[in-house]
Amino acid sequence: MIEMIETGTRPKLLAVPMLDFSREFAEIREEVLAAIAAVCESQRFILGPEVARFEAAAAEACGVPFAVGCASGTDALWLALAALGLGEGDAVVTTPFSFFATVSSILRVGAKPVLVDIDEGTFNLSAGAVEEVLGRGGERFAGVMPVHLYGQCADMKAFSSLAKERGLKVVEDAAQAFGASWEGVKAGGLGDAAAFSFYPTKNLAAFGDAGMVTTRDEVVAERSKMLRQHGMRRRYYHDEVGWNSRLDTLQAAVLEVKLRRVEAGNRRRLELASLYNERFTAAGLVGKTTAEGMVLPFCDPRAEHVFHQYVIRAPRRDALREYLTAHSIGSEVYYPLVLSLQESLKFLGYKKGDFPVSERAAEEVLALPIYPELRVEELERVVEAIRRFYA
Numbered sequence: 001m002i003e004m005i006e007t008g009t010r011p012k013l014l015a016v017p018m019l020d021f022s023r024e025f026a027e028i029r030e031e032v033l034a035a036i037a038a039v040c041e042s043q044r045f046i047l048g049p050e051v052a053r054f055e056a057a058a059a060e061a062c063g064v065p066f067a068v069g070c071a072s073g074t075d076a077l078w079l080a081l082a083a084l085g086l087g088e089g090d091a092v093v094t095t096p097f098s099f100f101a102t103v104s105s106i107l108r109v110g111a112k113p114v115l116v117d118i119d120e121g122t123f124n125l126s127a128g129a130v131e132e133v134l135g136r137g138g139e140r141f142a143g144v145m146p147v148h149l150y151g152q153c154a155d156m157k158a159f160s161s162l163a164k165e166r167g168l169k170v171v172e173d174a175a176q177a178f179g180a181s182w183e184g185v186k187a188g189g190l191g192d193a194a195a196f197s198f199y200p201t202k203n204l205a206a207f208g209d210a211g212m213v214t215t216r217d218e219v220v221a222e223r224s225k226m227l228r229q230h231g232m233r234r235r236y237y238h239d240e241v242g243w244n245s246r247l248d249t250l251q252a253a254v255l256e257v258k259l260r261r262v263e264a265g266n267r268r269r270l271e272l273a274s275l276y277n278e279r280f281t282a283a284g285l286v287g288k289t290t291a292e293g294m295v296l297p298f299c300d301p302r303a304e305h306v307f308h309q310y311v312i313r314a315p316r317r318d319a320l321r322e323y324l325t326a327h328s329i330g331s332e333v334y335y336p337l338v339l340s341l342q343e344s345l346k347f348l349g350y351k352k353g354d355f356p357v358s359e360r361a362a363e364e365v366l367a368l369p370i371y372p373e374l375r376v377e378e379l380e381r382v383v384e385a386i387r388r389f390y391a
C-alpha cells in the first residue's frame with residue numbers, strides 16, 4: 001500500500017521531487033564550507049591553487065593527462081572545438097537530440113552543424129547515419145561531436161574509426177557523462193577533446209556554473225588554457241582572440257570535495273536504475289515498443305552507463321507526465337523539441353520529418369527522479385503512481 005498524507009479532504013501521494021540537493025549538502029556541509037572558507041582566507045579568487053588541484057584530480061579520474069577548467073559546459077564545447085582548430089568553413093556532424101549548446105557551440109566557432117539522426121535504443125548519434133552523411137559529401141567535414149546522452153557513451157569505436165579514415169576531429173559532449181566509459185575507456189579520453197559540464201544538476205555538480213575540457217593532446221590542452229584567458233600566454237600579449245572563461249576558484253574548491261564522491265554516486269545511480277527496471281517489470285508495465293508498454297532504458301553492453309538520467313519511453317507520455325505532476329511526482333522531458341526544429345536554428349534549413357527517430361524520441365521520452373540520495377521508498381512511489389496511471 002502506498003503512503004498517503006491528508007491534504008484537505010483529498011488523500012495525496014507523498015511528493016517525490018525530481019532532485020533534492022539539500023540531502024547531499026547535509027552530508028558534505030562541513031567539508032565544503034571549509035573548502036570555501038579556505039579560498040576566502042587566501043583571497044585568491046582567480047585561478048587559485050584549487051583550480052590546478054581540481055584539474056589534476058579530474059584528469060586522473062577521467063584517465064587523461066590534461067584537464068582545463070572553464071566557466072561552463074557550453075564554454076567547454078567552444079573551447080574544445082576552437083582548440084582543435086575547427087572554425088569558419090568547417091562542417092561538424094552532430095545530433096539533433098541533445099541540449100542546445102551542442103549545436104550552438106559549433107556555430108559559436110563559426111563552423112556549420114550538420115545534423116544526423118540517432119540510434120533508437122541509446123538515443124545517441126547513429127554511427128551508420130554519420131557514415132552516410134559523410135559519404136554524401138558536399139561539405140568540408142572536419143569534425144564529429146557525439147553526445148553521451150543521459151550518461152551513456154555513444155559508440156566511440158565507430159566514431160574514432162570513421163574520423164581516422166576521413167581525418168576528422170572527434171569532440172565528445174560528455175556534459176552528462178562524468179565517470180561513464182566505453183569498452184573500459186572513460187568519457188573524456190575517447191576523442192580528440194571532450195567537454196564536461198558541472199551545472200548543478202549534473203552527476204558532478206558545482207554550486208553554480210562550471211565546466212572542463214579534457215584531452216590527451218598537450219597542444220590542445222595548452223591552447224584551451226590560452227583561449228580561456230583572452231588568448232594570452234604572456235600577460236597582456238594576446239596571441240589569439242580568446243575570451244574570459246576561467247573556472248571560478250570557489251567552484252573548483254567545491255568540485256574538489258564533490259569529485260571524491262562522484263564514483264560512489266554513479267554506482268548508486270546504477271543500482272537505482274536496476275531497481276526501477278526490476279519494479280517496472282514486476283508490475284507488468286514493460287514492452288519492447290510503446291505499443292506494448294513502457295520501454296526501459298537500453299544499456300549497451302559495451303558501455304558503462306552512469307544514469308545521469310533514467311529515461312523511459314512512455315505510451316501517452318504527456319498524459320502520464322500530467323498525472324505525475326498532479327500527484328507531486330517529479331519528471332522531466334529531455335528534450336521536447338529536436339534542435340532541427342528550433343526557431344533560432346531555422347536557417348539551417350531542416351524540416352519536420354528529417355530526423356524521424358529523434359522526433360519520435362522527443363514525443364516519447366520521460367525522465368524519472370534519479371540521484372544518489374533518492375530513497376527506495378520514493379522510487380517505489382514513482383513506480384506505484386505509474387502503475388496506477390496505466391491500470
Ligand SMILES: *Cc1c(COP(=O)(O)O)cnc(C)c1O
Nearest residue numbers: 072073074099101175197198199
Ligand atoms: C548541460 C549540457 C551542456 C551545457 O553545459 P552548461 O554547463 O549548462 O553550459 C551541453 N551539452 C549537454 C548534452 C548538456 O547536458
